[in-house]
Every structure is written in structure tokens, then in C-alpha cells.
Amino acid sequence: MAKRAENGMGTIVERKDGRFHAAVYVLAPDGTKVRKYVYGKTRDEVKDKRVELLENNRKGIPSLGSSMKLGDYLDYWVEDVIRKERSESTYAGYETVIRRFIKPHLGTRKLNALTPKDVRGFIAKLRKQKTVRGEKLSDRYVQNVFEVLRSALTNACKEELIGRNVAKLVTTPSRGDHDIEPMDEDDARAFIRAASKHWLYALWLILITTGLRKGEVLGLAWSDIDLATGRVQVRRKVQRVRGRLLFGKVKTRRSRRSIYLGEICLAALAKHRTETAKRLTESLNPAPDQPADLIFVTSTGRVVEPRNVNTMLNRILRAAKLDKMRVHDLRHTAATLLLLDGATIREVMEQLGHASISTTGNIYGHILDEAKRRMADRMNHRVTEN
CATH class of the missing domain: 1.10.150.130 (Tyrosine recombinase, N-terminal domain)
Structure with a gap:
């Protein structure tokens, strides 16, 4: 037998199978009201579900149904x-x-x-x-x-x-072959020589020697770096999203990582700090939420525009007489050189901040094979030399 509910609450009805149900008009995603049924083993269970739907109406939250588009x-x-x-x-x-x-x-x-x-x-x-x-x-x-x-x-x-x-x-679509175009050692040296004349020399060095992402390097602050030990805490990124420059935390737990900079990077950073202090004007214009001690800033103290980094890279590549490539290819270059120098795939995974070792293996598997071949050649040399 149906029990009359409070005004606007809908009626709870006992079904022939012993369960209970009630109909409630709820807000749909398109703003209209539609009838939705809730079911339960007891009257109180249905009442609780009904109250939840009506509370969604009050808050303006749509209550979804499985038959919706x-x-x-x-x-x-x-x-x-x-x-x-x-x-x-x-x-x-x-x-x-x-x-x-x-x-x-x-x-x-x-x-x-x-x-x-x-x-x-x-x-x-x-x-x-x-x-x-x-x-x-x-x-x-x-x-x-x-x-x-x-x-x-x-x-x-x-x-x-x-x-x-x-x-x-459904079988997940294949990503296909990864389009990786890293520099070899000679090209990397040529790039660094050309970049040494650029005002963002320290940025280019960090990109090509550590494998950090562009947004991660642009988001570095002086408080993230221990210049005595070279230890860097990677914890934020900057990127342009729909016309806005946004500072935010790096995406995953693996991306929030510590890395170390070599002496050449630390020396370049020390020089960059001195040159930045000379270049800053009185009319500072930092971006919203920008850290006060951001490393890579323009003369107005504003974070370097991520899109401008792409343009600057093309100029350096032309000066070095190297083929055009993306900023992300500097990350691939760092990973490739690390593997060829004997780093393990796990070490590279942690350096790059990949979510899993399978991601690193899928991207750099063919390079790892070359690294293993070089390792075999080195061992062959050791056991055969007089």
C-alpha cells in the first residue's frame, strides 16, 4: 500500500516483489525536469535515495539516468x-x-x-x-x-x-611507432656551443642534459635548487592553456621528483642569476601566481613565454647548422645520451618522471638495444686487451 509522502517528495510504493520504489522529478543535464525512479529493499532506503535526488535539485546538480544520451x-x-x-x-x-x-x-x-x-x-x-x-x-x-x-x-x-x-x-588502439628524433653526441655539442651565446643558455643546458620538460624548466624557482649540491626539486610547471599562462603542480607523483645538475649547468645558472639582476627593469609585470623567485624571466620579471622558447630554439638550431626539431626532442636527446652512456631504463624513467617503466621502455626500447650492443663491445674490449 502506498504511503503518502510530504508535499513534493513523491510517493513511496511497495511493489509485488516486496521491494519499494518512488518517482521523483529531477534536474536533467539540459536543465529540464525528468521523472526518475529509485528503488530499495526497504522504505527507508528509498526515502534516503529520494532525499538525495531532491537535494541535488536544490543545489542545481543534475541527477543522471542510464538512458540519457x-x-x-x-x-x-x-x-x-x-x-x-x-x-x-x-x-x-x-x-x-x-x-x-x-x-x-x-x-x-x-x-x-x-x-x-x-x-x-x-x-x-x-x-x-x-x-x-x-x-x-x-x-x-x-x-x-x-x-x-x-x-x-x-x-x-x-x-x-x-x-x-x-x-x-575493446582493444586499446596502438600508439604506433614513436617519432623520436634525438641529436647524436656531436650534434648535441654543436647545439650547446651555439646556445652558449644565448641569454637563456642555462635553460638550454638544463633541457638537453636533464630531460626535464619545457614547462618544468620554465617553472623552476631559485628556491627549488641547491646550488651547493646541484639538487633540484621538480614540483611545478607553467603552460599556456586557452590563452592563459598557468602555474600548476606537475602532473603525477613520479613527476614530482629530485634530479641533480652537473657543474656546467650550475655555472651557467650562477651567471644567469647575475645577468638577470642587471637586466630587470623597474616596471615588473609577473604573471598571475608566478613564484617571486622564478629563474627564467624577461626584463619585466615575467615568466618566459613557452611559445617563444620554440622560436628561440629554431634560431639556435640554424646557428648550429642543425636540422629543425621540437623542444621536446631535447628531452629525447637527454634520455638517449643517458642510455648510451650506460644508464639503466629505470634510472632514465626516474630522471624523466615517467609514470611507469613500461612507458620509458616503449619509447626508448630501440635505443636501449643500441646501448646493450655498446656495452657488449666495451666488455669485449676489456677481456681481449693485453
Whole structure:
């Protein structure tokens, strides 16, 4: 027998199977009100679920249903979960992937009707899709899009909207061969000679000798470095996200790491500190949230623009008569030279701040083979010399 509830609370009804249910009008992601049913073994269990839904209405939070469209769920997930729990740069990347790639292909599918076949077909379409520049999406980007979808569906499972994550039933797209173009030892020396004339010489040295990411080096402050021991604490990064310069913590626990600088880097930093003090003007203009003791700043005390580093690199490469490359290739160069010098893959993983040793192995496996060959040659020389 139904028991009359308080006004606006909905009626709790006992079913023939002994369970209870109630219908409540809840806020949908598109702002409309829809009827949603809640179920429970007892009247109190249903009452608690009903109160939770009505509290969501009061707060303006949509209450989701498994039959909602995937596009509506993704909007909720990226705005109410990712934006609140992850960094702004992560949110911006996920929002772009959802808006440009996932929703156009799968947005109208119902969340609880999505199948592994739908996901496989989606991947196939991505492999044929082109960027705004008319280029095919890279294998790596296709995998990134897939991982965003899989992560969203994992959250839907946690919120008990769906019983399974169909993306986990589909083989993860391959990243393909990694496009690595590191310098060899001679080119690295030529680059350093050319960079020695640049006002950011210390920055270039750190990039090519440590393998730090561009944003990590630009985010370094003097308080992060012990100039006596060379120990560096990597704890923040700077990047431009949707037109804004943002300072934030490095992404993962592995990225929050300590490394050591060689004497050449420490000497360059000492000179850089003196030259920076001479160059600073009275009209300082630091970026929002910029550390007061940031190392690499312009004459106005503002962090060096990340995009300008790319332009400056091209000029140095031309001066050194080297082929054009990305700033990230300096990171690959550091890792390659470390491996060829005898560093283990785990040591390189920790230096680069990779999340797992498999990531490092997948990227630098072929270089590790060359390092092993060199090691065999050195051992052969030792046992055969007189």
C-alpha cells in the first residue's frame, strides 16, 4: 500500500516483489525536469535515495539516468567531475576531445545502449578523420581520444549508471611507432656551443642534459635548487592553456621528483642569476601566481613565454647548422645520451618522471638495444686487451 509522502517528495510504493520504489522529478543535464525512479529493499532506503535526488535539485546538480544520451553524460562528467578534480589544462584537453571527436560520432547514443561494436566503429572513423590542418590524426592522438571515452565510462560505472564499461571490451588502439628524433653526441655539442651565446643558455643546458620538460624548466624557482649540491626539486610547471599562462603542480607523483645538475649547468645558472639582476627593469609585470623567485624571466620579471622558447630554439638550431626539431626532442636527446652512456631504463624513467617503466621502455626500447650492443663491445674490449 502506498504511503503518502510530504508535499513534493513523491510517493513511496511497495511493489509485488516486496521491494519499494518512488518517482521523483529531477534536474536533467539540459536543465529540464525528468521523472526518475529509485528503488530499495526497504522504505527507508528509498526515502534516503529520494532525499538525495531532491537535494541535488536544490543545489542545481543534475541527477543522471542510464538512458540519457552519451553526449549529455559527457558534458556532466567533464564539467562536474573533471573540472573540479583535475587541473585546468587536463580539463581543457578533455573538453576539446569530447566536443570535437566523441560527441559528433557517439553523442546521440544512449549511455546504457553503447556497445563494443559502437566503440570499434568509432575508432575506425577516428583513423580516417583529419585535423583542422587537413592532416590525419596521429595514432597517439587516436589512443588519447579512446582513453578519454574509457575514463568517462569508468566513472559512469562508479556512479552505477551502467553495469559495464564497453570500452574495456575493446582493444586499446596502438600508439604506433614513436617519432623520436634525438641529436647524436656531436650534434648535441654543436647545439650547446651555439646556445652558449644565448641569454637563456642555462635553460638550454638544463633541457638537453636533464630531460626535464619545457614547462618544468620554465617553472623552476631559485628556491627549488641547491646550488651547493646541484639538487633540484621538480614540483611545478607553467603552460599556456586557452590563452592563459598557468602555474600548476606537475602532473603525477613520479613527476614530482629530485634530479641533480652537473657543474656546467650550475655555472651557467650562477651567471644567469647575475645577468638577470642587471637586466630587470623597474616596471615588473609577473604573471598571475608566478613564484617571486622564478629563474627564467624577461626584463619585466615575467615568466618566459613557452611559445617563444620554440622560436628561440629554431634560431639556435640554424646557428648550429642543425636540422629543425621540437623542444621536446631535447628531452629525447637527454634520455638517449643517458642510455648510451650506460644508464639503466629505470634510472632514465626516474630522471624523466615517467609514470611507469613500461612507458620509458616503449619509447626508448630501440635505443636501449643500441646501448646493450655498446656495452657488449666495451666488455669485449676489456677481456681481449693485453
